[in-house]
Amino acid sequence: FAPKLLAGQRVLITAGPTFEAMDPVRGITNLSSGKMGFAIARAAREAGAEVTLVAGPVHLPTPRGVRRIDVRSAQNMLEAVEGQVPGATVFIATAAVADWRPASSAEHKIKKDGSGQVPALAFVENPDILATVARSERARSGSLYCVGFAAESENLLEHASAKRARKGVPLLVGNIGPATFGQDDNALLLVDAQGHQELPRAPKAELGRQLVAEIARRLGVAAAP
Numbered sequence: 001f002a003p004k005l006l007a008g009q010r011v012l013i014t015a016g017p018t019f020e021a022m023d024p025v026r027g028i029t030n031l032s033s034g035k036m037g038f039a040i041a042r043a044a045r046e047a048g049a050e051v052t053l054v055a056g057p058v059h060l061p062t063p064r065g066v067r068r069i070d071v072r073s074a075q076n077m078l079e080a081v082e083g084q085v086p087g088a089t090v091f092i093a094t095a096a097v098a099d100w101r102p103a104s105s106a107e108h109k110i111k112k113d114g115s116g117q118v119p120a121l122a123f124v125e126n127p128d129i130l131a132t133v134a135r136s137e138r139a140r141s142g143s144l145y146c147v148g149f150a151a152e153s154e155n156l157l158e159h160a161s162a163k164r165a166r167k168g169v170p171l172l173v174g175n176i177g178p179a180t181f182g183q184d185d186n187a188l189l190l191v192d193a194q195g196h197q198e199l200p201r202a203p204k205a206e207l208g209r210q211l212v213a214e215i216a217r218r219l220g221v222a223a224a225p
Ligand code: C5P
Pocket: 014, 074, 093, 094, 095, 096, 097, 098, 099, 126, 127, 128, 129, 130, 131, 147, 148, 149, 150, 151, 163
């Protein structure tokens, strides 16, 4: 593995779940562990990049040399990401961003009143962080290379290709099932304009290094023999 494959690159990565509050002590989230994103952050750093990791609520140590910004909600994550886009050269969206958030968050804890009545929750759609970044001037001018992820339970190639087009990103990476949340290994399907390619099942640390090498190759950085 060439240690300086990403020298001079500024890599921005989202990882983990988001947490969408309904009151000061409750909310909805998902089971994303953040492990894949953290593994990519570590690999990108080891490859010589300057790395910023925007992390939702996860229980993982920060990889050495990586700058970490902790966020909670999708809106917080979008704000943090937008603050980092100027200057970034690669954006990798691994976060499992909540699709919806409660339409409002109560100022005080919602109380059980003893009547058996349950609160009615209304939801609104969260911003699509990846699509927003992919539409930015920086991405459209070719200064920022965007990579999306997809977790699908069936027809991965078809869904990943469609998602690549919908999100407007050059590279879409599919998690090859079964569900990888929390697992230490994974298998990936890379879909780009040239076609598709599989990175066979391996520990996420190893896949992170392979993906970084694939991204470097697409940036036109020659891989060392
Ligand atoms: O549409 P879907 O959630 O399946 O797309 C997954 C990809 O889009 C991932 O790269 C994920 O990080 C990103 N995403 C995002 N903001 C959202 C939803 C998804 O950045 N609100």
